[in-house]
Amino acid sequence: MVKPISQTMEKTEKISTEIKILAAAEEVFLKSGYDGSRMQEIADLAGINKAMLHYYFRSKDLLFERIFEQKFSQFFPKIQELMAMPISFTEKVCIYVELHINLLRQNPYLPLFVINTVHKNNDFVKKMPLLLMSEFAKSYYTDLAANKVKDLNPLQFLMSVMSMCVFPFLSKPILCSSINISDQDFDTLMNNRPEEIKRYVRAILTP
Amino acid sequence: MVKPISQTMEKTEKISTEIKILAAAEEVFLKSGYDGSRMQEIADLAGINKAMLHYYFRSKDLLFERIFEQKFSQFFPKIQELMAMPISFTEKVCIYVELHINLLRQNPYLPLFVINTVHKNNDFVKKMPLLLMSEFAKSYYTDLAANKVKDLNPLQFLMSVMSMCVFPFLSKPILCSSINISDQDFDTLMNNRPEEIKRYVRAILTP
DNA sequence: GTCTATATCTGGATAGAC
DNA sequence: GTCTATCCAGATATAGAC
Secondary structure, X not given: OOOOOOOOOOOOOOOOHHHHHHHHHHHHHHHHHHHHOOHHHHHHHHOOOXXXXXXXXXXXXXXXXXXXXXHHHHHXXXXXXXXXXXXXXXXXXXXXXXXXXXXXXXXXXXXXXXXXXXXXXXXXXXXXXXXXXXHHHHHHHHHHHOOOOOOOOHHHHHHHHHHHHHHHXXXXXXXXXXXXXXXXXXXXXXXXXXXXXXXXXXXXXXX | OOOOOOOOOOOOOOOOHHHHHHHHHHHHHHHHHHHHOOHHHHHHHHOOOHHHXXXXXXXXXXXXXXXXXXXXXXXXXXXXXXXHOOOOHHHHHHHHHHHHHHHHHHOOOHHHHHHHHHHHOOHHHHOOOOOHHHHHHHHHHHHHHOOOOOOOOHHHHHHHHHHHHHHHHHOHHXXXXXXXXXXXXXXXXXXXXXXXXXXXXXXXXXX
């Protein structure tokens, strides 16, 4: 590694070039993906020269990897504390729904970006620790033993909950065109969505 | 239009070049999208020369449009007859689930292809007639008046049903990596999925 | 560290022989 | 209709002055 690590943060007032590049790269890559993004576009947005991108990150591939690893870890909300809480499976799922939808409302490009990248090269995902499902499943079986939830396939169920959270953001353009609604309408829809999903979750899980 | 229309179908035994190109283009574009696809790759797969692609379809854009329009119309299952049937809303939704999942099992690349294309250029979707939602909603309100279904937001509900059908195919790589399952395991999961979703649908809709 | 200029390569598109 | 050869724009990457 011959990459410089930002070492002049305390001396200068202005934001370091490295940070500016990372911010610009994030914006461009998230909106357009790897193939659709141009180094020139990133340079323009960062207000610097194309050559600087290579000076700091060597290649488009390396810059992209840096962005992806950072964003992928944000794709699912943090649920460690959630799992440790002394609440029922149903309640955990309800809180998860709220966390995930709020996260996606703030990062609407995240799902398509992550899915496309993994689809093209699933080596990316192999490096990531992803124990979300199994953590949830444990909690489910505890409550099943206590007869607090209906007997079903937890994998299918959790897949369904995630689907209901994530898919609307992926299909937004089709949805808005097909039923002719505006961006504001969509936002209200997503604002009401956690409550709606939570009703479904309770209807499905109640024994 | 100076494009030749395949006129030698009845004389020759061999498949016309136009058909071969379309088949190859479909495969490549579906797997890699517009940006990720190369004209050379399509030519190789069709077993012909790159120049022929331009002879028949003039440009990459036009060839892509041709493929997209054909595939987009397949993205949602045909539901006209379904709507005309004298069955309840709940039953219609259940049949829809089965139709859509079977369709996607046969065309697993379709969702990502359609979503990416529309995301890049939503002019594509504007040309398409998409009255799936409103047809379903009408049926819902009929049954609501007869007290046969619970009172809820039909748009949110239908969005949820579609999410549960489509999203697993989009997230397959992440899912398989994260819980460490094989392609066969995924296929069994999708084989069982319609029954599982139909259980959820009944639990949510039953008053 | 930052710039300009340039090298190099890739990929879509065309010309022209057959 | 089909091919080979080639053109040319656009994009990544590097060289070298400051």
